[in-house]
Amino acid sequence: MDELHRLTISQAHQLLKEGKISSVELTKASLRRLAEVEDKVHACVTINEDAALEQAEEADKAISGGKIEPLTGIPALIKDIMCTKGMRTTCSSKMLENFTPPYDATVIDKLKARKTVILGKTNMDEFAMGSSTENSAFFPTENPWDLDRVPGGSSGGSAVAVATDEAVYTLGSDTGGSIRQPAGFCNVVGLKPTYGRVSRFGLVAFASSLDQIGPITKDVTDCALVMRTIAGHDQRDSTSIPYPVPDYTKALIPDLKDLRLGIPQEYFDGIQEEVKANLQTAIKRLEELGAEIDWEVSLPHTKYALAAYYILAPSEASANLARYDGVKYGFSYQHADNMWEAMEKTKQFGFGAEVKRRIMLGTYALSAGYYDAYYLKAQKVRTLIRQEFDQAFEKYDALVTPTSPTAAFKLGEKVDDPLQMYLSDVCTLPVNIAGIPAISIPAGFANGLPTGMQVIGKPFGEETVLHIAFAYEQATDWHKRKPPI
Numbered sequence: 001m002d003e004l005h006r007l008t009i010s011q012a013h014q015l016l017k018e019g020k021i022s023s024v025e026l027t028k029a030s031l032r033r034l035a036e037v038e039d040k041v042h043a044c045v046t047i048n049e050d051a052a053l054e055q056a057e058e059a060d061k062a063i064s065g066g067k068i069e070p071l072t073g074i075p076a077l078i079k080d081i082m083c084t085k086g087m088r089t090t091c092s093s094k095m096l097e098n099f100t101p102p103y104d105a106t107v108i109d110k111l112k113a114r115k116t117v118i119l120g121k122t123n124m125d126e127f128a129m130g131s132s133t134e135n136s137a138f139f140p141t142e143n144p145w146d147l148d149r150v151p152g153g154s155s156g157g158s159a160v161a162v163a164t165d166e167a168v169y170t171l172g173s174d175t176g177g178s179i180r181q182p183a184g185f186c187n188v189v190g191l192k193p194t195y196g197r198v199s200r201f202g203l204v205a206f207a208s209s210l211d212q213i214g215p216i217t218k219d220v221t222d223c224a225l226v227m228r229t230i231a232g233h234d235q236r237d238s239t240s241i242p243y244p245v246p247d248y249t250k251a252l253i254p255d256l257k258d259l260r261l262g263i264p265q266e267y268f269d270g271i272q273e274e275v276k277a278n279l280q281t282a283i284k285r286l287e288e289l290g291a292e293i294d295w296e297v298s299l300p301h302t303k304y305a306l307a308a309y310y311i312l313a314p315s316e317a318s319a320n321l322a323r324y325d326g327v328k329y330g331f332s333y334q335h336a337d338n339m340w341e342a343m344e345k346t347k348q349f350g351f352g353a354e355v356k357r358r359i360m361l362g363t364y365a366l367s368a369g370y371y372d373a374y375y376l377k378a379q380k381v382r383t384l385i386r387q388e389f390d391q392a393f394e395k396y397d398a399l400v401t402p403t404s405p406t407a408a409f410k411l412g413e414k415v416d417d418p419l420q421m422y423l424s425d426v427c428t429l430p431v432n433i434a435g436i437p438a439i440s441i442p443a444g445f446a447n448g449l450p451t452g453m454q455v456i457g458k459p460f461g462e463e464t465v466l467h468i469a470f471a472y473e474q475a476t477d478w479h480k481r482k483p484p485i
């Protein structure tokens with residue numbers, strides 16, 4: 001079995017349980033795969049072989065003692081925005097290049113309690129601001145389907161690591177699309193949970209009212225397994241919600257009888273023809289599986305979502321990033337004559353261009369003379385968008401849209417044009433604004449590049465979303481296609 005790295009969580013779990021493979025063998029297979037492809041794709045910021053092998057040995061001991069859960073002994077990689085005790089957490093920023101957190105994020109606690117193996121941390125756009133992973137202060141990540149193209153972002157490293165089998169699964173974070181868009185660009189599964197479903201404790205804050213952690217996996221079953229583990233209330237995150245966590249695998253039913261799906265027309269404006277065609281074919285497949293489709297849904301406020309997001313997210317970011325002043329932790333400019341100069345230079349040299357752009361946009365939108373015109377107005381639009389989704393969910397169990405307007409674009413193509421870059425999230429960010437769950441799953445190819453389908457659910461509707469995604473996945477084999485690397 002020299003193809004161990006190709007296994008999904010559910011397959012590896014079965015073999016571990018039967019004693020046919022060990023976690024050490026599985027971990028070594030992932031590390032070999034990392035050594036083989038990492039030079040080409042640059043998905044990781046930190047790889048910790050020794051710690052990973054130790055954790056694998058621990059997992060094997062637990063398993064031989066009869067203690068095994070679905071994630072026990074499975075090698076994972078984590079987006080470098082989640083705090084890992086004793087392991088550097090950089091947010092792909094110079095500001096945190098040498099920051100090692102003294103504690104674990106809640107999601108990491110949960111994974112460690114199940115003895116998952118943490119191989120290391122994945123590359124991302126600096127502080128999760130971007131859609132291509134080109135804003136990493138260290139290096140860009142390449143798309144394994146075409147090394148001249150971006151993997152999407154900001155969780156580009158996490159999506160690439162799953163697509164190339166460097167890890168069996170990864171965690172990403174999603175503020176406006178950062179799990180789903182790279183999942184779509186790389187032909188893997190990515191879920192953004194309902195706001196409050198997964199604890200944000202230990203997730204470095206970008207825009208606190210929009211950020212959520214979620215799984216990136218090889219298939220929908222694995223997505224359900226990871227969700228089961230990471231979801232749930234956490235006293236250390238006051239926005240996490242004390243609802244019981246269902247067994248998401250029970251939702252994985254292969255037909256769609258009695259489900260009503262809406263197709264919002266606004267999500268097809270300005271979409272690449274091939275992406276549109278793939279989605280239409282995919283929706284017909286959902287219909288064949290028993291779903292009732294309404295092709296004519298309208299959500300007219302969608303057109304304001306992008307503008308509202310680019311007020312709200314930078315505003316929150318400008319407040320959250322004020323903490324990086326060079327005093328308590330992170331990069332600190334040491335050659336200043338006084339405190340003010342030290343703070344100024346710390347930010348000048350510690351942050352990259354996009355992060356500075358967001359801080360400027362945010363402080364402007366929040367400033368005394370402009371608050372009402374920008375921030376307050378964006379909040380009102382947010383309410384309208386949320387209400388529009390609520391009304392749609394009175395009639396439909398879920399909404400289906402493309403994940404992104406195009407397939408993966410070329411490296412360098414949009415770096416000098418922030419607006420074009422921002423537009424690659426038009427289909428995903430309304431979901432964050434409304435705080436609802438959505439998944440992206442593989443749904444076809446355009447000129448050799450994968451394209452994703454997004455399924456949007458009502459608040460805490462993860463089960464419905466997973467159900468639809470599972471049924472589609474069973475009926476197709478897009479997710480089985482692997483990049484030529």
Ligand code: GLN
Nearest residue numbers: 128129130175176177178
């Ligand atoms: N691309 C969007 C942005 O730059 C979303 C990023 C994210 O979800 N973290 O803000």
